[in-house]
Amino acid sequence: MITADKYYKERFGHKMYKAAISLDVTCPNRDGTCGVGGCAFCSEGGSGEFATSGSMSVTKQIDEAIGRLASKVSADTGYIAYFQSFTSTYCAENYLRASLLEACEHPGVEAISVATRPDCLPEGTLDVLEQIARKIPLFVELGLQTSSDEVADGFGRGYPTIVYDEAVGALKARGINVITHIILGLPGESPDMMLGSVRHAVEAGTDGLKLTCLYILKGTRYEALYKEGEIAVLGREEYFDIVERILMDVPSDMVIHRLTGDGPKRLLIAPMWTSDKRQVVNYINRRFRDIL
Numbered sequence: 001m002i003t004a005d006k007y008y009k010e011r012f013g014h015k016m017y018k019a020a021i022s023l024d025v026t027c028p029n030r031d032g033t034c035g036v037g038g039c040a041f042c043s044e045g046g047s048g049e050f051a052t053s054g055s056m057s058v059t060k061q062i063d064e065a066i067g068r069l070a071s072k073v074s075a076d077t078g079y080i081a082y083f084q085s086f087t088s089t090y091c092a093e094n095y096l097r098a099s100l101l102e103a104c105e106h107p108g109v110e111a112i113s114v115a116t117r118p119d120c121l122p123e124g125t126l127d128v129l130e131q132i133a134r135k136i137p138l139f140v141e142l143g144l145q146t147s148s149d150e151v152a153d154g155f156g157r158g159y160p161t162i163v164y165d166e167a168v169g170a171l172k173a174r175g176i177n178v179i180t181h182i183i184l185g186l187p188g189e190s191p192d193m194m195l196g197s198v199r200h201a202v203e204a205g206t207d208g209l210k211l212t213c214l215y216i217l218k219g220t221r222y223e224a225l226y227k228e229g230e231i232a233v234l235g236r237e238e239y240f241d242i243v244e245r246i247l248m249d250v251p252s253d254m255v256i257h258r259l260t261g262d263g264p265k266r267l268l269i270a271p272m273w274t275s276d277k278r279q280v281v282n283y284i285n286r287r288f289r290d291i292l
Protein backbone atom coordinates (compact mmCIF):
# COMPACT_ATOMS: atom_id res chain seq x y z
CA MET A 1 0.00 0.00 0.00
CA ILE A 2 0.99 3.58 -0.44
CA THR A 3 -0.38 6.52 1.51
CA ALA A 4 -2.20 9.28 -0.34
CA ASP A 5 0.30 11.79 1.04
CA LYS A 6 3.20 9.90 -0.53
CA TYR A 7 1.29 9.33 -3.75
CA TYR A 8 0.43 13.03 -4.10
CA LYS A 9 3.99 14.12 -3.33
CA GLU A 10 5.33 11.77 -5.98
CA ARG A 11 2.72 12.77 -8.54
CA PHE A 12 2.40 16.52 -7.87
CA GLY A 13 5.69 17.29 -6.15
CA HIS A 14 4.11 18.55 -2.94
CA LYS A 15 1.33 18.07 -0.44
CA MET A 16 -2.22 18.28 -1.75
CA TYR A 17 -5.26 19.41 0.17
CA LYS A 18 -8.88 19.03 -0.76
CA ALA A 19 -11.03 22.10 -1.25
CA ALA A 20 -14.52 20.68 -0.64
CA ILE A 21 -17.26 22.12 -2.82
CA SER A 22 -20.87 21.29 -3.63
CA LEU A 23 -22.87 21.26 -6.81
CA ASP A 24 -26.55 22.05 -6.87
CA VAL A 25 -27.52 18.36 -6.96
CA THR A 26 -29.32 15.80 -4.85
CA CYS A 27 -29.11 12.03 -4.90
CA PRO A 28 -31.28 9.37 -6.59
CA ASN A 29 -31.53 7.67 -3.23
CA ARG A 30 -33.30 10.72 -1.82
CA ASP A 31 -35.50 12.03 -4.61
CA GLY A 32 -37.41 8.79 -5.16
CA THR A 33 -35.57 7.61 -8.28
CA CYS A 34 -34.18 4.60 -6.43
CA GLY A 35 -35.18 5.45 -2.87
CA VAL A 36 -36.30 8.13 -0.44
CA GLY A 37 -34.67 9.27 2.77
CA GLY A 38 -31.17 8.30 1.64
CA CYS A 39 -28.81 5.65 2.99
CA ALA A 40 -29.48 4.87 6.67
CA PHE A 41 -26.20 6.49 7.78
CA CYS A 42 -26.34 9.58 5.57
CA SER A 43 -27.01 12.98 7.12
CA GLU A 44 -29.08 15.74 5.59
CA GLY A 45 -25.91 17.29 4.16
CA GLY A 46 -25.45 14.26 1.89
CA SER A 47 -21.97 13.38 3.23
CA GLY A 48 -20.76 16.86 2.44
CA GLU A 49 -20.85 18.66 5.78
CA PHE A 50 -17.47 20.24 5.15
CA ALA A 51 -18.43 21.65 1.78
CA THR A 52 -20.02 25.05 1.19
CA SER A 53 -23.33 25.83 -0.47
CA GLY A 54 -24.05 24.51 -3.96
CA SER A 55 -25.77 27.78 -4.82
CA MET A 56 -22.42 29.64 -4.90
CA SER A 57 -20.25 29.60 -8.00
CA VAL A 58 -17.57 26.89 -8.16
CA THR A 59 -14.84 29.55 -8.25
CA LYS A 60 -16.14 31.27 -5.12
CA GLN A 61 -16.48 27.96 -3.29
CA ILE A 62 -12.89 27.04 -4.17
CA ASP A 63 -11.66 30.50 -3.10
CA GLU A 64 -13.44 30.16 0.23
CA ALA A 65 -12.22 26.60 0.82
CA ILE A 66 -8.62 27.58 0.02
CA GLY A 67 -9.00 30.64 2.24
CA ARG A 68 -10.07 28.47 5.16
CA LEU A 69 -7.08 26.15 4.68
CA ALA A 70 -4.49 28.83 3.91
CA SER A 71 -3.41 29.51 7.50
CA LYS A 72 -2.88 25.78 8.17
CA VAL A 73 -0.82 24.82 5.13
CA SER A 74 2.62 25.70 3.76
CA ALA A 75 3.08 27.85 0.68
CA ASP A 76 4.14 24.80 -1.33
CA THR A 77 0.72 23.17 -1.40
CA GLY A 78 -1.59 22.15 -4.18
CA TYR A 79 -5.35 21.82 -4.11
CA ILE A 80 -7.79 19.23 -5.33
CA ALA A 81 -11.24 20.63 -6.11
CA TYR A 82 -13.37 18.05 -4.34
CA PHE A 83 -16.98 17.82 -5.54
CA GLN A 84 -18.17 16.12 -2.40
CA SER A 85 -21.83 16.47 -1.50
CA PHE A 86 -24.64 14.14 -2.48
CA THR A 87 -24.13 12.62 -5.96
CA SER A 88 -22.02 15.03 -7.97
CA THR A 89 -22.79 13.51 -11.38
CA TYR A 90 -26.55 13.40 -10.77
CA CYS A 91 -27.18 16.40 -12.99
CA ALA A 92 -27.33 17.54 -16.61
CA GLU A 93 -24.13 16.91 -18.58
CA ASN A 94 -23.78 20.58 -19.52
CA TYR A 95 -23.98 21.68 -15.89
CA LEU A 96 -21.42 19.06 -14.87
CA ARG A 97 -19.08 19.98 -17.73
CA ALA A 98 -19.29 23.70 -17.02
CA SER A 99 -18.72 23.17 -13.29
CA LEU A 100 -15.71 20.91 -13.78
CA LEU A 101 -14.20 23.24 -16.40
CA GLU A 102 -14.63 26.17 -14.00
CA ALA A 103 -12.70 24.20 -11.35
CA CYS A 104 -10.03 23.32 -13.96
CA GLU A 105 -9.48 26.97 -14.69
CA HIS A 106 -9.00 27.99 -11.07
CA PRO A 107 -5.29 28.89 -10.65
CA GLY A 108 -4.98 27.05 -7.31
CA VAL A 109 -6.44 23.78 -8.54
CA GLU A 110 -4.11 21.00 -9.72
CA ALA A 111 -6.57 18.09 -9.70
CA ILE A 112 -10.27 17.35 -9.40
CA SER A 113 -12.04 14.67 -7.41
CA VAL A 114 -15.69 13.86 -8.03
CA ALA A 115 -17.69 11.85 -5.49
CA THR A 116 -20.65 10.00 -6.92
CA ARG A 117 -22.67 6.81 -7.07
CA PRO A 118 -21.76 4.13 -9.62
CA ASP A 119 -25.35 4.11 -10.91
CA CYS A 120 -25.04 7.78 -11.92
CA LEU A 121 -22.50 7.40 -14.70
CA PRO A 122 -24.37 7.20 -18.02
CA GLU A 123 -22.36 7.35 -21.25
CA GLY A 124 -22.75 11.12 -21.67
CA THR A 125 -21.46 11.71 -18.14
CA LEU A 126 -18.53 9.36 -18.74
CA ASP A 127 -17.73 11.38 -21.89
CA VAL A 128 -17.66 14.59 -19.82
CA LEU A 129 -15.39 13.00 -17.23
CA GLU A 130 -13.07 11.70 -19.94
CA GLN A 131 -12.81 15.19 -21.48
CA ILE A 132 -11.92 16.64 -18.08
CA ALA A 133 -9.40 13.87 -17.38
CA ARG A 134 -7.55 14.92 -20.54
CA LYS A 135 -7.11 18.42 -19.11
CA ILE A 136 -6.32 17.78 -15.45
CA PRO A 137 -5.73 14.78 -13.16
CA LEU A 138 -9.18 13.48 -12.29
CA PHE A 139 -10.28 11.10 -9.54
CA VAL A 140 -13.78 9.64 -9.36
CA GLU A 141 -14.81 8.48 -5.91
CA LEU A 142 -17.44 5.75 -5.75
CA GLY A 143 -19.45 4.98 -2.63
CA LEU A 144 -19.47 1.20 -2.58
CA GLN A 145 -19.44 0.87 1.24
CA THR A 146 -19.80 -2.92 1.06
CA SER A 147 -19.68 -5.62 -1.60
CA SER A 148 -22.48 -7.55 0.11
CA ASP A 149 -25.81 -6.86 -1.59
CA GLU A 150 -27.60 -8.10 1.50
CA VAL A 151 -25.79 -5.65 3.80
CA ALA A 152 -26.27 -2.89 1.23
CA ASP A 153 -30.01 -3.59 1.12
CA GLY A 154 -30.00 -3.24 4.90
CA PHE A 155 -28.96 0.41 4.72
CA GLY A 156 -30.79 1.08 1.48
CA ARG A 157 -27.90 1.66 -0.95
CA GLY A 158 -30.21 1.30 -3.89
CA TYR A 159 -28.00 -0.49 -6.42
CA PRO A 160 -26.47 -3.98 -6.63
CA THR A 161 -22.70 -4.44 -6.44
CA ILE A 162 -22.47 -5.45 -10.09
CA VAL A 163 -23.30 -1.83 -11.00
CA TYR A 164 -20.17 -0.76 -9.11
CA ASP A 165 -18.08 -3.38 -10.95
CA GLU A 166 -19.32 -2.10 -14.32
CA ALA A 167 -18.73 1.53 -13.35
CA VAL A 168 -15.13 0.84 -12.33
CA GLY A 169 -14.59 -0.94 -15.65
CA ALA A 170 -16.08 1.95 -17.62
CA LEU A 171 -14.03 4.59 -15.77
CA LYS A 172 -10.79 2.63 -16.06
CA ALA A 173 -11.42 2.07 -19.77
CA ARG A 174 -11.42 5.87 -20.10
CA GLY A 175 -8.22 6.25 -18.13
CA ILE A 176 -9.86 7.71 -15.04
CA ASN A 177 -8.46 7.07 -11.57
CA VAL A 178 -11.01 5.41 -9.26
CA ILE A 179 -11.19 5.69 -5.49
CA THR A 180 -13.62 3.42 -3.62
CA HIS A 181 -15.27 4.34 -0.33
CA ILE A 182 -15.79 1.48 2.10
CA ILE A 183 -17.47 1.68 5.50
CA LEU A 184 -16.23 -0.66 8.21
CA GLY A 185 -18.74 -1.68 10.87
CA LEU A 186 -21.98 -1.78 8.92
CA PRO A 187 -24.71 -3.79 10.69
CA GLY A 188 -24.54 -7.46 9.72
CA GLU A 189 -20.89 -7.42 8.65
CA SER A 190 -18.09 -9.46 10.19
CA PRO A 191 -14.43 -8.36 9.85
CA ASP A 192 -14.01 -11.08 7.19
CA MET A 193 -16.85 -9.55 5.18
CA MET A 194 -15.26 -6.10 5.46
CA LEU A 195 -11.98 -7.50 4.18
CA GLY A 196 -14.04 -9.19 1.45
CA SER A 197 -15.41 -5.80 0.35
CA VAL A 198 -11.88 -4.43 0.05
CA ARG A 199 -10.77 -7.47 -1.95
CA HIS A 200 -13.78 -7.05 -4.19
CA ALA A 201 -12.88 -3.41 -4.91
CA VAL A 202 -9.26 -4.37 -5.59
CA GLU A 203 -10.33 -7.09 -8.02
CA ALA A 204 -12.74 -4.69 -9.73
CA GLY A 205 -9.76 -2.45 -10.48
CA THR A 206 -9.97 0.43 -8.01
CA ASP A 207 -6.81 2.53 -7.78
CA GLY A 208 -7.41 3.76 -4.26
CA LEU A 209 -9.44 3.19 -1.13
CA LYS A 210 -11.05 5.42 1.43
CA LEU A 211 -11.90 3.60 4.63
CA THR A 212 -14.13 4.95 7.33
CA CYS A 213 -15.89 3.57 10.35
CA LEU A 214 -19.64 3.67 10.58
CA TYR A 215 -20.78 6.85 12.33
CA ILE A 216 -24.15 7.34 13.86
CA LEU A 217 -25.26 10.86 13.02
CA LYS A 218 -28.22 12.87 14.24
CA GLY A 219 -31.22 12.83 11.97
CA THR A 220 -30.33 9.56 10.23
CA ARG A 221 -32.30 6.31 10.24
CA TYR A 222 -29.44 4.68 12.15
CA GLU A 223 -29.87 7.16 15.00
CA ALA A 224 -33.11 5.54 16.18
CA LEU A 225 -31.78 2.00 15.70
CA TYR A 226 -28.64 2.85 17.67
CA LYS A 227 -30.62 4.40 20.50
CA GLU A 228 -32.86 1.35 20.64
CA GLY A 229 -29.77 -0.87 20.93
CA GLU A 230 -30.45 -2.54 17.58
CA ILE A 231 -27.08 -1.64 16.12
CA ALA A 232 -23.63 -1.02 17.59
CA VAL A 233 -20.48 0.81 16.53
CA LEU A 234 -16.86 -0.35 16.55
CA GLY A 235 -14.46 0.54 19.33
CA ARG A 236 -11.17 2.17 18.37
CA GLU A 237 -9.00 -0.98 18.77
CA GLU A 238 -11.58 -3.13 17.05
CA TYR A 239 -11.77 -0.71 14.13
CA PHE A 240 -8.03 -0.44 13.66
CA ASP A 241 -7.55 -4.22 14.01
CA ILE A 242 -9.68 -4.51 10.87
CA VAL A 243 -7.82 -1.65 9.17
CA GLU A 244 -4.52 -3.41 9.92
CA ARG A 245 -5.75 -6.61 8.29
CA ILE A 246 -6.75 -4.59 5.23
CA LEU A 247 -3.42 -2.76 5.00
CA MET A 248 -1.57 -6.08 5.16
CA ASP A 249 -3.78 -7.54 2.46
CA VAL A 250 -3.98 -4.89 -0.27
CA PRO A 251 -1.50 -4.80 -3.18
CA SER A 252 1.65 -2.73 -2.72
CA ASP A 253 0.50 -0.08 -5.24
CA MET A 254 -2.94 0.47 -3.70
CA VAL A 255 -3.31 4.09 -2.60
CA ILE A 256 -4.96 4.46 0.79
CA HIS A 257 -6.60 7.87 0.79
CA ARG A 258 -8.08 7.60 4.24
CA LEU A 259 -7.74 5.26 7.23
CA THR A 260 -10.74 6.75 8.96
CA GLY A 261 -12.81 9.90 8.79
CA ASP A 262 -14.08 12.33 11.37
CA GLY A 263 -17.82 12.81 11.35
CA PRO A 264 -19.27 16.31 11.73
CA LYS A 265 -19.03 17.06 15.49
CA ARG A 266 -22.39 18.80 15.73
CA LEU A 267 -24.12 15.66 14.38
CA LEU A 268 -21.96 12.88 15.82
CA ILE A 269 -23.63 10.49 18.26
CA ALA A 270 -21.17 7.57 18.10
CA PRO A 271 -18.45 6.37 18.17
CA MET A 272 -17.13 9.25 20.27
CA TRP A 273 -13.50 8.16 19.96
CA THR A 274 -13.61 9.53 16.41
CA SER A 275 -14.39 13.04 17.67
CA ASP A 276 -10.86 13.75 18.93
CA LYS A 277 -9.02 13.95 15.66
CA ARG A 278 -5.64 14.66 17.23
CA GLN A 279 -5.83 11.58 19.45
CA VAL A 280 -6.86 9.43 16.52
CA VAL A 281 -3.96 10.73 14.42
CA ASN A 282 -1.51 10.09 17.30
CA TYR A 283 -2.90 6.60 17.70
CA ILE A 284 -2.55 5.89 13.96
CA ASN A 285 1.02 7.22 13.93
CA ARG A 286 1.96 5.06 16.92
CA ARG A 287 0.23 1.90 15.78
CA PHE A 288 1.13 2.02 12.09
CA ARG A 289 4.51 3.72 12.23
CA ASP A 290 6.21 0.69 10.62
CA ILE A 291 3.71 0.43 7.78
CA LEU A 292 2.86 4.02 6.80
Ligand code: SF4
Pocket residue numbers: 027028029030037038039042043046047085086087117143
Ligand atom coordinates in the same frame (compact mmCIF):
# COMPACT_ATOMS: atom_id res chain seq x y z
S1 SF4 B 1 -24.60 8.33 1.16
FE1 SF4 B 1 -24.55 9.16 -0.90
S2 SF4 B 1 -25.92 7.78 -2.03
FE2 SF4 B 1 -26.42 7.48 0.13
S3 SF4 B 1 -28.08 8.94 0.52
FE3 SF4 B 1 -26.14 9.95 1.06
S4 SF4 B 1 -25.62 11.14 -0.77
FE4 SF4 B 1 -27.13 9.56 -1.40
